[in-house]
Amino acid sequence: MRWIRELSQVGLDDVAQVGGKNASSGELLRALVPLGIRVPGGFATTAEAYRSFLRASALEEPIRALLRDLRKDDTADLERRSRELRRIVASAPLPPELEAELVAAYQALSRSHGEAATDVAVRSSATAEDLPTASFAGQHESFLNVRGAASVLRAVRDAYASLFTPRAISYRADMGFDQLAVALSVGVQKMVRSDVGSAGVIFTLDTETGHRGVVIVTSSFGLGESVVQGRVVPDQFTVHKQALRRGFRPIVRKKLGTKETCVVYGPGGDARVREVPSTPEQRAGFSLEDDDVLTLARWALLVEDHYSRRRGADTPMDIEWAKDGVTGELFVVQARPETVMSQRKGPSLRVYRLRQEGEAVTSGLAVGEAIAAGTARVVRAASELPLFQPGEILVSVTTDPDWEPVMKRAAAIVTERGGRTSHAAIVARELGIPAIVGTGDATTALATGERYTVSCAQGETGEVYAGELAFDVEELDPARLARPHTRMMLNVATPEKAYGLALLPNDGVGLARMEFIFADWVGIHPLALTRFDTLAPEVQREIEARTAGYPDKREYFVDRLSQGVGTLAAAFWPRPVILRFSDFKTNEYARLLGGEPFEPKEENPMLGWRGASRYYHPEYREGFLLEVAAVRRVRETFGLRNLAVMIPFCRTPAEGAQVLEAMREGGLVRGRDGLEVYVMAEIPSNALLAADFARLFDGFSIGSNDLTQLTLGIDRDSARIAPLFDERSPAVKALCAMLIDVAHRAGRKVGICGQAPSDYPEFAAFLVERGIDSLSLNADAILRTTRRVLEEERRLASRAEAEASSVGGWPS
Template identity: 65%
Template sequence: MRWVRRFSEIGLEDVPLVGEKNASLGEMVRGLGNLGIRVPEGFAITAGAYRRFLRENDLEGPVREALSGLRCEDVEDLVRRSRRIQDAILGGIFPDDVEVEVLRCYRELSAACGEEHADVAVRSSATAKDVSTASFAGQQESFLNVRGEVQLLEAIKRCFASLFTPRAIGYREDMGFGHFGVGLSVGVQKMVRADLASSGVIFTLDPESGFPDVIYVASTWGLGENVVRGRVVPDGFYVHKPTLREGYAPLVRRRLGTKESRLTYDESGHRTVENVPTSVEERKTFSLPDAEVLQLARWAVLIEGHYGAKHGRRTFLAIEWAKDGLTGDLFMIQVRPETVHGAREAPKVKLYSVREKGEVLAEGLAVGNAVVSGEARVLQDPGEIASFRPGEVLVTGMTDPDWEPIMKTAAAVVTDRGGRASHAAIVARELGIPAVVGAQGATRKVPGGEPVTVSCAEGETGRVYRGALRYEETEVDPASIGRPETRIMLEVGDPERAFGLARLPNDGVGLARMESVLASWVGVHPLALTRFDSLPPRVKLEVSRRTQGCEDRREFFVDRLSQGIGTLAAAFWPKPVILRFSDFKTNEYAGLLGGELFEPREENPMLGWRGASRYYHPDYREGFMLEVAAVRRVRELFGLKNLKVMVPFCRTPEEGERVLRVMEEGGLRRGDDGLEVYVMAEIPSNFVLAREFALLFDGFCIGSSDLTRLVLGVDGGSERISSLFDERDEAVMKMCAMLIEEAHRAGRKVGICGPAPSYYPELAAYLVERGIDSISLSPDAVVPTVLRVLDVERSARKGAG
């Protein structure tokens, strides 16, 4: 009987013989080598050789005895039994025929590599009669930089022994596997000198959300065991699979890791490998260039396709890769199925209701539809962050961007002031946490340090109750809900949540705010980059620090912005993603690094220099051209043609024409390659002159908050008149109806964004009855609003019948 198989002799059908890891290596060598995918040479010692080793050393009896009466909950006893078994295995001797065959293959491998004793990796590969519900990944040991015949045989025995580590024994007990029903194969593979370069892991889906249309590449300096074992924070890269297959270069996102150490060969000879600290420069530098990230992603797509064809179903994979520092070549060194997300169902949506009465401490406008309980923490200043504990309810006067670090860890937010368009409301929606805004006197009425219940599940009024009340949480499966004729789209501002949100039922993104991406992913005023030489020394120093590693500061802006936008477009591809160009007001632009140098002070920024009026103005035009360049990169380099753009706060048709001309000068022409350009409908002139605007733009998106302010002449933030701010006012609703009618007459689409349709069922019904094409919602409002819209459409059909 043969105890060793070369990788070229095995494939996926040989899992019982050589385990999943080794069978997958053989599959890549045998089935994919002709496609240019490099796999280091090697061979597999069969599970039969392992069992022969146990028999020849009379180990089965002692192993059974050591496991007799095992109770895994007694950890100390489990460790003692494990140690006894491993010591017995390590004291065994290889059967002569097994040893001869192993050493012959090792000598042939060394000769093929031009070495006397090749440096190899020795890895465990578990086998079982039924592995469909099992994952042995990470349970058994691997050994790197093994050299020479004595070291090789010792490493193989240590792999055999690792089948009986405490975690491996406990796993088999939990899964109901017999300890002798699982065997062990050992793979011996030529080392790739990644200690002189980089290595890591590839997932053929997003490992966090399970989003299936990206390749995620993790990379670090040195040998990849640091990534596999979680010892370092690696660099992360996301590549969009569908447009990669079309020949584009859609590296939509990079994330710089800290890469604290490098696993390298131990030149002292005391150990085979050692971890050494990385330099400051290495930590600040990506460990893999873009071109090689894309090459790895192309290989991963080919491997995923090959495995899917073999299995007859879509199969997601986890792949280990390495770059040889001597030759510069890339290699795939391991592949296995990804088992965490592969079979995950679409997410269920939670609906809430309070089940008992309680004392109402404060009331305001509800943001979100959740109910949470937690200890209240009343703060007056974001500088008090040290006193705030994750999971508490933040109670404060109002919030601005300085509060966001606290808000990200809060269970809920309650503010004295603010409306549905306030900072607190917007950020709470994006974070997916409930908020009660405009709860006058909350900082006085809500006692700090006591438990409270925040309810946003009782209509438009949000309430803060004393104590931790009982509430009910119901999950709804979106797949069981019908889809309305009216398109239900999302409002998304945070690219980091995009892959998860894409799993909700949706028809795309009706509003993606560029300013959200600009603030969080760039953080620097665009003119501070285009006019860097004019900056005062202090600001220049900080801009240099932020843009470190990027010689062209314009490129820093375009690169960062295109990554954020590209992530959003990739998440919802091929559905439309409508990106609104930046709509910061002057006081908000001034908050960006260097912004105070370029922004005028205005008495009323809401009605000042914002939106379209900035894009063609000589004092901002060059900044807008950077936004245009980022959009072009997403559409042309990444291939994400589902990205559309929208012009906000466009006061006159003449302004619209000027903006379109500037876009064309930057290489974005409406209609080219399917580019659609929309306009926000938020100023009365957009409605009165709807026909003229329809000649310039492909569609309208009603901004209900600004429209209500300007139609009614109400500042929603003014406490004395805030009660007059109501999107359901007859004048506002008539304006919407007028726009829908005029736009449809001109063959243009109309949508609405903002929270109003989700808070006011009657407004949603009114718009649907008048034929609005789409409603864009915050993610938490999707399921409730879908149900309302379906009811309206059913009623309309009955009435028509």
């Protein structure tokens, strides 16, 4: 055929003939189907067929005339020109030879599936899209569930016309492409019956930070348009790449989406598709099984590996997939290089931080890690877009690809619907502006004309605050910062920020607090799950609601906690992550859902039943074993053996031995598969008996807050004696020095995870001089303290050099 190519006959070298999308589909069919990936077959019209269509209908001059003196920032003018261009293109007849070839190719595809007229997807594929450096969400139209030769012909003309949507015209102008130099190929592929299955998008990096260590799979019921166009908040699964390659099952995060609607086949023959509300059952359950998630992630790695080899460079991918609900088979339906995070070069990272607290008005999924402030403009329909002013915050239910010319003038974007792979999210990411999607109430919570601050700098949840809040932006070049001999680690309180924090210059996580993770990710007292039948009926009802989908209440705790911990271990892999087992005080445990019946009333919880003393005690041991089970899942099922554990508030070596025995009972054994177990040094006895503790544990981490409190006999919460609380006290420093000396003689490592090195650079310098192995710092102090440590190490090296010279030679 002259104007038609089978997709299996084209590949990445044929972009000029069949456009980026069809070339990629052909590449998948030729290179990756033999490796076990399923890709629906089909055919494509060539770019020359489109040019022939323009010539045969004498359309080139009318198109040039309508595009002359284009004012792309004039929304109304752009829309008027676009509407007329699409009308003249869609109404022009196809050349008879092209029409005949299309009919013949469609009939052959139908016969290959045993049907007289099969259902197909008709997709636009421009010769300047899906390139490694040029792509944009939803530039051109696709048409789903197209049946019959006449419908295919009509869909091809409509696809040609979509080359002149406002977003496509504006995009080509921004990219510097000649408007008529870009041609369109049309791909026709057999539909995957995901209308009765599920579909979504895969990215082979973290879309918010650019972290390359994970695969992100999003999924919703029905055809994939609901995810791609941002009509729903989809389910999201995070899979760790290297552990997957090593044969583990590392789904380190599963987040249930609201999945508000589904796109399904319309009733009747050529009633293409329609959007319907999801059922309560669909909203309450995941749209994809774990085995399917892992299969898709493995396929994604195969696709990424292949494209990286073909391009000679690491090439993260953006992949669309579908599951056929009739056959149960998975398919990859499209693949393209990811063009936002993977293209970010630039010398620096920008770290945003709010300097003020404010009133949160609404919240949703954060896109990007920036902060912006401005005046809100609530847009409920496209007809209101001409009112939008540059620098305003665009607020809407969702966004449409046609809104792109306005979106790029926004300070920030806030939508009620959509997930991190929605149109609004993809566009915001490419434009480099903060966005919050899936708020549920943005158009009613925010008001046109009011000032707001949009913050995406606090993790995966973005907040919109009333008024303009002050914030800082620090720009840094990680590559230019020298690395000291002392290991510089991070204190990480929340898994949501892990992928971004992992990109800072660091040597791992010196302190991750178990209690912070299970307060946020579980929120239920462990014993309320192990002794559920003893609870009051109203508490049982609340726990039943929160643990819906988990018949085994214990599994809810282990599953949720392992996801939080696993996210941290995945983000920083292969660097060590030291997880401190829970160290709530009794009054804090009591505030967890269902916790009050299990906690004693203590006069001074700070010095009471906390830390190690709980783990082996018969009244909490079963709760501790749930924590142990979560750690085992991260290390053994997820395969993230960079996770180490730490015991807090361990008063005596005998108590340490009892904790290790309780861990062993739960199957977590020090030394097995390289497991390291540390002990917090936060009680004077930890330093005074350091040699005995060193026989039990692999190392120490100094908790300077508690150590100062207990050394000086100060209640650190007392305002009256607060001026006496100072980690730089000679007594505290003496204990730290003693601990370091004894531990090193025993061959054990010592770090510090308390607040002092973050607050006092001179205290950090003292510890470096004493030979501490690592400092674990808050993220906002890591760069400042790293510079101070480098200075101290240089000073010590110079002093050693001078001392060596003074005695007439170098030390051996």
